[in-house]
Amino acid sequence: MASASAKKIRPKYLSLPALLFEIRLPVPGWVSILHRISGALLFFPFVAWVLYLLDMSLRSPQGFDYVRQYAALPLVKLGLLVLVWAYAHHFCAGIRYLLLDIDKGVDLATARLTSWIVIIAALLLTLWVGTKIW
Amino acid sequence: MKRLVVGAHYGLRDWLAQRVSAVLMAAYTLILLVVLLRSPPSSYAAWKDLFAQGWMRVATLLFAAGLAWHAWVGVRDILMDYVKPDGLRLTLQVLVLLVIASYVGWAIQILWR
Numbered sequence: 350m351a352s353a354s355a356k357k358i359r360p361k362y363l364s365l366p367a368l369l370f371e372i373r374l375p376v377p378g379w380v381s382i383l384h385r386i387s388g389a390l391l392f393f394p395f396v397a398w399v400l401y402l403l404d405m406s407l408r409s410p411q412g413f414d415y416v417r418q419y420a421a422l423p424l425v426k427l428g429l430l431v432l433v434w435a436y437a438h439h440f441c442a443g444i445r446y447l448l449l450d451i452d453k454g455v456d457l458a459t460a461r462l463t464s465w466i467v468i469i470a471a472l473l474l475t476l477w478v479g480t481k482i483w
Numbered sequence: 484m485k486r487l488v489v490g491a492h493y494g495l496r497d498w499l500a501q502r503v504s505a506v507l508m509a510a511y512t513l514i515l516l517v518v519l520l521r522s523p524p525s526s527y528a529a530w531k532d533l534f535a536q537g538w539m540r541v542a543t544l545l546f547a548a549g550l551a552w553h554a555w556v557g558v559r560d561i562l563m564d565y566v567k568p569d570g571l572r573l574t575l576q577v578l579v580l581l582v583i584a585s586y587v588g589w590a591i592q593i594l595w596r
Contacts, residue, residue: 385561388561389558391554392579396550400590403593404592406530407593410527413526413527414527436512440509440512443509447502450502
């Protein structure tokens with residue numbers, strides 16, 4: 350019988366510093382965790398924010414003007430950019446997952462390439478919207 | 484051999500629902516993008532007219548319904564991964580459902596006012 354002291358302690362919980370600095374994710378891993386983080390952000394607060402903006406802007410001409418002025422504030426623009434990035438990343442990574450589901454791009458080289466494409470495409474889309482609203 | 488391991492067997496259904504709703508929302512996103520780029524709503528009247536159209540209201544409602552289901556599966560997965568105490572997880576899941584229901588209710592209110 351194996352001695353208790355030789356037994357490894359399972360499950361092993363990782364400390365926050367280990368999570369942040371010791372574990373080095375491969376690119377597909379980054380796409381994955383960013384897909385999760387962007388999804389969580391979209392659920393809250395971004396859906397609520399978009400509904401609020403839609404509600405105000407459709408309510409009355411005054412509301413429409415209010416949203417326009419509100420969206421011109423630098424901090425709000427920054428928030429909108431985060432929203433656009435989250436949506437763009439979730440969108441692009443989502444398409445990648447749909448393709449992986451039907452066995453497209455499963456081999457390592459392609460999976461890494463498409464991961465980079467997702468990350469860069471999301472940033473380019475964000476940049477594009479950024480140049481439009483600034 | 485038929486094996487029923489554990490759970491309520493909603494896994495495959497929800498997996499599929501998340502993908503179907505994703506495709507639905509992606510299509511709506513592209514359509515909305517084209518509409519907005521073609522004729523940017525520069526005035527309140529134009530903006531209101533866009534959402535006064537029947538197809539736009541229905542499409543947006545479908546988007547909201549797709550989002551509701553998609554978000555429920557996604558957020559529930561996150562909670563199942565990170566929140567281990569059953570009571571706390573159940574509480575958070577109920578809270579998430581309430582938030583999603585409020586979102587849908589709010590969206591309907593905005594669309595049919």
